[in-house]
Amino acid sequence: MDNFISPIHNRYHAPLLSPLWSPIHKITTMRNLWISLAKHQYDLGVSSITLEGIQQMEENKHHIDFVKIEEYENQFKHDIMAHIHAFGDICPLAKSFIHLGVTSNFINDNTDSILILQSLHTLLSLSKSLFNVLKEKSIEYGEIPTIAYTHLQRGQLTTVGKRFAMWNADMYQDILAMQRCLQNVPFRGIKGTVGSEDTILKLMKGDHTKCKELNERLAKEYAFEKALIITGQTYSRKYDVEMVHVLSGIAQSIYKMMNDIRLLSGKMEMYESFGKKQIGSSAMPYKKNPITCEKICSLARYIINQEINIQQTYINQWLERSLDDSALKRIMYPEVFLLTEHILTQSISILTNIVVERDNIEKSVQEHMKQIVSEEIILKGVEMGFNRQELHEELRNCYIYQNGDFEKNEKIQHILQKGNISISPNNYIGRCKEQIEEFYNDILI
Numbered sequence: 001m002d003n004f005i006s007p008i009h010n011r012y013h014a015p016l017l018s019p020l021w022s023p024i025h026k027i028t029t030m031r032n033l034w035i036s037l038a039k040h041q042y043d044l045g046v047s048s049i050t051l052e053g054i055q056q057m058e059e060n061k062h063h064i065d066f067v068k069i070e071e072y073e074n075q076f077k078h079d080i081m082a083h084i085h086a087f088g089d090i091c092p093l094a095k096s097f098i099h100l101g102v103t104s105n106f107i108n109d110n111t112d113s114i115l116i117l118q119s120l121h122t123l124l125s126l127s128k129s130l131f132n133v134l135k136e137k138s139i140e141y142g143e144i145p146t147i148a149y150t151h152l153q154r155g156q157l158t159t160v161g162k163r164f165a166m167w168n169a170d171m172y173q174d175i176l177a178m179q180r181c182l183q184n185v186p187f188r189g190i191k192g193t194v195g196s197e198d199t200i201l202k203l204m205k206g207d208h209t210k211c212k213e214l215n216e217r218l219a220k221e222y223a224f225e226k227a228l229i230i231t232g233q234t235y236s237r238k239y240d241v242e243m244v245h246v247l248s249g250i251a252q253s254i255y256k257m258m259n260d261i262r263l264l265s266g267k268m269e270m271y272e273s274f275g276k277k278q279i280g281s282s283a284m285p286y287k288k289n290p291i292t293c294e295k296i297c298s299l300a301r302y303i304i305n306q307e308i309n310i311q312q313t314y315i316n317q318w319l320e321r322s323l324d325d326s327a328l329k330r331i332m333y334p335e336v337f338l339l340t341e342h343i344l345t346q347s348i349s350i351l352t353n354i355v356v357e358r359d360n361i362e363k364s365v366q367e368h369m370k371q372i373v374s375e376e377i378i379l380k381g382v383e384m385g386f387n388r389q390e391l392h393e394e395l396r397n398c399y400i401y402q403n404g405d406f407e408k409n410e411k412i413q414h415i416l417q418k419g420n421i422s423i424s425p426n427n428y429i430g431r432c433k434e435q436i437e438e439f440y441n442d443i444l445i
Contacts, residue, residue, distance in 0.1 A: 012299065014338035014345075016122050020115060021334040024064060029111050031061040031087060033218075034098050037190070040217045041100065044210045046203060053094030060090045080104040101203045102190055105234045108326070109188040112333065113235070114222050116243060117185045119337045124178050126344040127250065128445050131175060133351045134168035135440060137161065142433045145425035146269065146361050147368055154368055156375065157425055160270075160356060162432040165439055167260070170253040174246070175445055181246045186235040189215035189227025194320045232320035237313055240329070244310045247340050251300035254347050258293040258300075261350070265290045268360045273353040292350055296343045303336050303343075365425050371399060372428050373421055377412060380419030386411065 009018065019025060035057045042049040065086055072082035080099075088095035099106075142161030147154050190211075192199045197211055204210040215227040228235055265271035265288075274288045309332060313325045365372075374395050381391045391411075398406055406412045415421070 008335055008338050008342075012339060012342045014341040016126075017119055017338050017341045020118055020122075021337065023066070026111060026115070027064050027069075027083065028061055029114055030083060030107050031057065033107060033110055034087070035061065036218055036221055037102065037106070038094065038097060038100070040214055041097075041203070043217075044204065044214060046097075046100070048097050048100065050093065050097075053091065053097060056091045056093045057087070057098070060087075063090055065090075078104075080107050083107075101192075101199045103193045103233060105188060105321075106190055109186075109235050110218075110222070112329065113185055113187050113224070116333070116337075117182070117223065120178060120182050120185065120243075120246075123247075123250070123337070123340055123344065124175065124182065126341065126348070127171065127175050127178060130344055130348050130351065131168055131171050131445060133348055134164050134171065137351060137354065138164040138168060138436050138440070141356060142436045143426070143429070144356075144358065144361070145365050145429050147364055149263075152263070154371065157365065157372055157428045159429050159432040160361065161436055162429075163260070165436045167253070167257040169439065170256065171250075172443060172445070174250045174253050177246050177249055181243055183225070184239070184242065185224070186239045187219045187222065187224035187227045188231055188235045189218055191228075191231045194233055195231040232317075234317070234321050234325070237310070237317050237325055240310050240325075241307075241314050244307055244332075244336060247336050248304045248307045250340055251303040251343065254343055255297050255300040255304070258290075258296045258347070258350070261354070262290045262293050262297075265293070267364070268357055269364070270354060270356050272350045273355055292346055296346055296350075299339050299343050303339055306332055306336050362425075369423050369425065372425070373423060374399070376421050376428075377415050377419070380421060381411075381415045384415065384418065386415070391415075 008014070035054060038049050038054050038057065042051065042054065068089065069082050069086045072085045073079055076082055076085075081104075084099050088098050091098070138161045140161065141164065142159055144160040145157045146160050146163070148156055148158040190200050191197055200211050200214065201208065204214070219225065219227040261270055261272065271288065272290050272292050309328060313328055316322065316324055377395065378388060378391050382388050394409060394412065398409060398412065402408070406416065
């Protein structure tokens with residue numbers, strides 16, 4: 001291979017969104033917008049539009065000559081004018097009215113918005129699938145005790161299922177954020193060169209009602225509730241900040257989840273499934289590295305770091321618009337959407353096939369039970385009239401300086417004997433099972 005090929009296409013597959021962001025689909029969407037524009041202008045009485053020209057546009061919208069488009073762009077140094085001329089060459093009956101009354105960002109912004117809306121619907125569906133996998137695991141392992149870690153040090157007990165539910169609670173926040181974002185995807189509609197609608201108003205012979213109707217028709221046709229009212233030459237890039245923030249949120253939640261699995265893999269408690277022919281290390285044949293989790297974390301960081309790019313783009317949009325947003329958005333939007341699809345599908349696969357090493361977990365819990373009972377020793381001791389702080393200090397000394405040996409401490413021995421303190425792990429998981437049930441009973445997705 002002599003030329004660079006993006007790993008997003010070759011290595012990090014996104015079969016659902018890759019066709020959507022392809023040059024062919026994007027150009028077809030652009031041409032559909034020109035056709036829609038002409039149809040609605042014709043219906044609203046613009047006399048220069050002809051049905052024959054519209055029909056010719058419909059018949060030729062899939063005939064895309066990339067060589068000619070490139071030649072025109074090299075000549076004009078303007079991408080949209082290149083597309084207009086290339087389309088007009090194969091639609092001579094429409095050539096005189098293609099792009100009538102609009103500016104380049106009628107095409108650029110509205111095309112992006114259409115692709116973004118469709119992409120978000122796909123990612124929302126995948127996020128819900130991941131949520132359901134996590135829900136199944138939460139319930140399946142809801143009563144299996146495991147050691148919880150704070151500061152990456154052993155703490156009290158939780159359950160394996162509660163940990164799945166914690167990850168899922170974060171995913172639920174992302175799903176809610178995506179649903180809100182879907183309602184807020186901007187459709188620029190037709191606002192003219194600087195957002196004033198002056199050209200459209202003149203085209204409609206001063207009829208403000210027709211200007212509004214033209215925008216409403218186009219928005220409805222492309223599944224938007226309404227077109228924006230206030231814009232400059234573009235829709236505000238503040239909307240882009242919001243949309244990338246939502247994708248970053250998904251990436252953050254999945255990064256946390258995959259990173260936790262990596263940590264648990266190191267403790268031999270939970271790890272991604274390992275294929276029969278899979279090699280963990282070229283030098284160490286015994287290794288079973290969590291490579292897919294690591295890959296997902298790497299790609300998630302890439303998505304997360306695009307937030308600063310789009311924030312910088314927004315704040316550098318001078319007055320009604322500058323063009324330093326265009327190049328970035330061409331690269332960034334396809335990449336963040338496709339990578340988000342990839343990490344979601346990979347995460348679904350990992351969680352569906354996750355290996356939970358119950359024997360190792362149980363062994364680790366049993367080894368830690370002497371520490372686990374400390375909280376109940378304090379509770380029982382207080383019931384018997386002992387001072388909570390004094391008990392805490394005596395227990396601390398026993399654990400840290402006497403390796404958990406209570407034999408020489410008469411007070412603790414007394415509490416252990418008289419307090420009927422259990423050493424069964426299931427008596428130290430609190431309301432984990434009930435919390436899981438309450439969480440899933442309270443939400444609908």
